Amino acid sequence: xxxxxxxxxxEKFVIFSKGTEPPFSGEYVDHFEEGIYTCKNCGIPLYRSQxxxxxxxxxxxxxxxxPGAVKRDLxxxxxxxxxxxxxxxxxxxxxxxxxxxTPKNVRHCVNSVSLKFVPAxxxxxxxxxxFAAGCFWGVEHLFKRLEGIVDTRVxxxxxxxxxxxxxxxxTGKTGHVETVEVIFDPKKVNEEALIKYFFEIxxxxxxxxxxxxxxxxxxxxxxxTSESQKMVAENLKNQLSTRYRVTxxxxxxxxxxxxxxxxxxxxxxxxxxxxxxxxxxxxx
Numbered sequence: 001x002x003x004x005x006x007x008x009x010x011e012k013f014v015i016f017s018k019g020t021e022p023p024f025s026g027e028y029v030d031h032f033e034e035g036i037y038t039c040k041n042c043g044i045p046l047y048r049s050q051x052x053x054x055x056x057x058x059x060x061x062x063x064x065x066x067p068g069a070v071k072r073d074l075x076x077x078x079x080x081x082x083x084x085x086x087x088x089x090x091x092x093x094x095x096x097x098x099x100x101x102t103p104k105n106v107r108h109c110v111n112s113v114s115l116k117f118v119p120a121x122x123x124x125x126x127x128x129x130x131f132a133a134g135c136f137w138g139v140e141h142l143f144k145r146l147e148g149i150v151d152t153r154v155x156x157x158x159x160x161x162x163x164x165x166x167x168x169x170x171t172g173k174t175g176h177v178e179t180v181e182v183i184f185d186p187k188k189v190n191e192e193a194l195i196k197y198f199f200e201i202x203x204x205x206x207x208x209x210x211x212x213x214x215x216x217x218x219x220x221x222x223x224x225t226s227e228s229q230k231m232v233a234e235n236l237k238n239q240l241s242t243r244y245r246v247t248x249x250x251x252x253x254x255x256x257x258x259x260x261x262x263x264x265x266x267x268x269x270x271x272x273x274x275x276x277x278x279x280x281x282x283x284x
Contacts, residue, residue, distance in 0.1 A: 002088040004041045011113045015041050018082070018091040023058025026112025030054070034120040036066070040113060042088035043125030044183070045225070046070060047108070047115075055101050059093065060112055063104040067225045067253035068130065068157075068181075070095075070108070083108060086256060087128070087183065090114060123186040126150050129194060130157055130223035130253050133202035134210025136178040137266040138277030142201045143182050144268075148189025153181045154266075155258045157223055164257055172216040179223065181256055191232045195222065199240065199248070201279050207247040211276030223253040239284055 003016065013019040028037070037047040037060075046069045047062045055061035071086040072095060083092045093110040101107055118124050133139045136154040143152050156164050159176030169176045184194060202210055202220060209218035224230040233250045240246045267273060 002042055007040065011040060014111050014113050015090045018076075020093075021059070021111045021113055026059060028060040028112040028115055028117065029058065031060070031117065033117070035122070036118050036120075036124065037062075037110075037115045038118055038124050039085040039088060039090050039092075040116045041090035042085060043116070044069065044085060044087045044128060045118075045124050046085065046092070047110070049120075053102055055099075055107055055109075057107075057109060060110045060115065061101070062108040062110065063102040063106045065108060068128070068223070068256050069225070071255075083110070085114075087181075125185075126183055127186050128181060128183050128225055129191065129229055130179050130181055130225070130256065131198050132157070132177040132179045132219060132221040132223070133198060133204075134178070134218045134220070134276060135213050135274075136180050136259070136263065138274030139178075139180045139201065140265070141267040141274055142277055142279065143180060143197070144265075146189065146194075146197055148185050148193075149182060150185055151183040153183075153256075153258060154263050155179055155181065155256050156217075157254060157256050158221065158251065162255075162257075166260055166263065169217050170215075176217060176257070177219050177221055178217050178259075179221070179256065191229050192236070195229075195233050195236050196284075197279075198222065199236065200282055201277050204240070204248045205245045213276065220248040222248060222250050224250065225253045236284075240282070243283055 034049050036045045038045050045066050051062045051064040071084045075082040080094045083095050092114045096107045140152045156176035157179040159174040161174040164174050204220050208214045222233045
């Protein structure tokens with residue numbers, strides 16, 4: 001787990017040791033200002049204020065998360081489902097179902113000390129978007145070169161199987177595509193620049209893959225984590241569509257399954273270079 005050394009001892013207890021703050025003690029229990037809630041440990045956006053509700057349980061409650069932001073695992077007690085930050089692994093709390101609080105019938109019960117509030121109109125410390133553009137080795141390699149990129153990870157998204165392996169995905173039957181998680185500093189690079197770069201580093205006109213890599217797992221997809229990302233992606237795709245045949249899909253992010261270690265930073269590890277990805281100039 002990536003650890004923020006500036007946390008208090010109690011914050012470390014909750015976030016790293018899976019502790020729990022006393023009920024009704026957290027600063028966000030009755031907090032309903034417009035904005036987003038980010039991970040106190042790493043800074044990635046986790047929840048939106050419009051998904052927060054008052055449950056009376058003594059902890060902040062949300063009936064939805066920002067797409068791809070929260071990971072679910074069976075708790076060590078073997079009964080409850082623990083929720084953690086999908087990026088850094090910080091403990092958030094637990095998730096409960098079928099309680100009837102909202103139409104979604106879901107309650108993310110989250111410790112206030114695991115969160116940091118960012119008011120509407122302000123940018124979070126870091127943000128994320130997911131891109132699929134053929135073999136994830138080359139896509140990750142090129143995104144690492146872009147100014148404002150904080151981190152990248154490769155994995156699988158969009159399918160119907162839990163915990164898919166590379167071999168599973170390569171069958172083309174799981175519905176997953178090879179995907180790169182791009183963590184960026186929104187103060188240094190904006191969503192439009194990221195999505196334009198995505199279109200420039202692969203052949204978005206190829207329907208069945210990229211170059212010699214063909215199949216469902218190599219298709220072109222933008223997985224957005226916010227409505228603003230969706231809007232920018234759709235606008236840019238529409239611009240390109242006046243001059244090119246654009247096969248890129250624009251889809252809401254879902255569970256991101258991290259790929260095996262040997263796939264991470266593949267070209268940096270091997271010293272090789274991408275065989276079907278390079279940056280090219282396109283007409284907007």
